[in-house]
Amino acid sequence: MSKYTVLFFLIMFMIGTDTFIISPLLPTLQEQFGVSTGVAGWMLGAYTLSSAVFALIAGPLSDGWNRRTVLICGLLxxxxxxxxxxxxxxxxxMCLFRFLAGISAAFTAPQVWASIPTVVAPAxxxxxxxxxxxxxxxxxxxxVPIGSWLANSNWSVPFWTIGISSLLLVVFAYFLLPDMKPAANKGERKSILSRYVPLITSGKARSGFLAYLLLHLAVGTSFAFLGKWMADRFELPVGQIGTVMIFLGFGNLFGSMISSYFSRKLSNANTIATGMVLLVALYAVVPQLTSVISVRIVYLIIFTTLGIVFPIVMGALTSLNASIRGTISSLANSTMNGANTFGAWVAGLLYVQFGGYSSIGIFSAVCMALSLGTFMLGGIFGRKEVRSGTGSASAT
Known part of the structure; x- marks a missing residue:
């Protein structure tokens, strides 16, 4: 495993932990600051909102700067x-500091995805x-479980731990990463909007991001009310539901680690097609299961498959245009957050008004099928990239 791989893994681990840590701490923070349940949610929303909005700005800006500098400053x-x-x-x-953390994450995370094709060998x-x-x-x-455990001593400890650990990663990134300056275009200064033009005008890029939106809509809708359904259907307490979530996280981790193996053996297109067909079937079936064990097994397969699929999809999106990888990565981040937010709203509506979790399973299966069809028809896994500034395609 290369030094870059370890660094990128640790950066995404810190950002992911910081993203999710508020959820288990929410009851404690609500009591600490004396706010209602509805208002307390803004401690989470402040982070995700700023991350989604500023990612749309951070990506295009970073494509015109030294990507190493952007990543280090964002991480700091x-x-x-x-x-x-x-x-x-x-x-x-708290909302202010979470808002600022979200902005910083918006500048940092997309640089990881955009930097990988630059510093890592194509294979x-x-x-x-x-x-x-x-x-x-x-x-x-x-x-998240470790953060929750640290919070037993004081709710501030998880934030301080993440902050100090991330500061150490700043030092490592400073010494490990090479300069990643944009290609020289003398006399050319692009605006933020102009960097989106190659994506807007390319049918391949439009199809890719529509498919990516549908993919996250399927996942986000299904996941949003999973805990609620398990509590209602199987009468599981919060602690056991949390154990299931950890179990699913390990499935996702395992899938992402073996993703490259399936990519080599089956090709990207065949891996995506096989994985997403399997997901369509599993999303439709899981609401009909009658035991906790069967639900755990099926969702373990679902999250392992998602772990295989997502890195391949992200790799395909960032390969659309080498000169605007930051823009692409940031747009993907905003698309994901938007889909998850909308998916949570749809899940609530379906669960209450249209037959509980069964309707959610059908909705997720349909979205996944539409995503697969859009990916395949749009040619996102072909061998061409969007030509900067034109929207046409050129062989890579």
Whole structure:
């Protein structure tokens, strides 16, 4: 495993842990700051909202700068703002620091995906993407439980731990990463909007991001009310539901680590097609299961398959245009957050109004099938990339 792979894994692990850590701490923070349940949710929303919005700006800006500098500065801001969360003395200061952490994450995470094709040999890109993605999966399986355990002594400790650890990664990134300056275009200064033009005008790129939206809509809708359904259907307490979530995180981690193996053996297109067909069937079947064990097994397969699929999809998206990888990665991040937010709303509507979790399973299966069809018809796994500034395609 290369030094870059380890660094990218650890960066994504820290960002993932920071993203999810508020959820288990929410009841404690709500009591600490004396706010209602509805208002307390903004401590989570402040982070995801700023991350989604500023990613649309951060990506195009980073494509015109030294990507190494952007990543290091973003990670430094992330470490400081996260550590400051541990010193928050009110609800509003916590929201402010979470907002700043989200902005910093918006500048940092996309640089990981955009940097991998630059510093890693072509044959190892998919494997490195998979390991970096596994950092997010590991944060769910390990980071959040560890953070919750650290919070037993004081709710501030997880924020300080993430902040200090991220600061150490800043030092490692400074010495390990090479300069990644944009290609010289004398006399050319591109605006933020102009960097999106190659994606907007390319049918291949439009299809790719539509498929990516549908993919996350399927996953986000199904996952949003999984805990609620398991509590209602099987009368599981919160602790056992949390154990199931950790179990799923390990499945996702395992899938992302073996993603490159399937990519080599089956090809990207065949791996995506096989994996997503399997997901369509499993999403439709899982609401009909009658035992907790069978649900755990099926969802383990689902999350392992997602772990295989996501790195390949991200690799395909970032290969659309080598000159605007930051823009592509940031747009993918915003697409994911938007789909997950909308998916949670759809899940609530379906669960209450249209037959519970069965309707959610059907909705997710349909979205996954539409995503697969869009990926295949759009040619996202072909061998061409979007030509910068034109929207046409050229052989790579």
């Amino acid at each position: 801001g992330f470490s400081i703002s996260t550590a400051l969360c541990g010193f928050a003395d009110s609800f509003w200061t 190892k890109i998919t494997k490195t993407m998979g390991i970096a993605f596994s950092g997010l999966a590991a944060s769910q399986a390990l980071g």
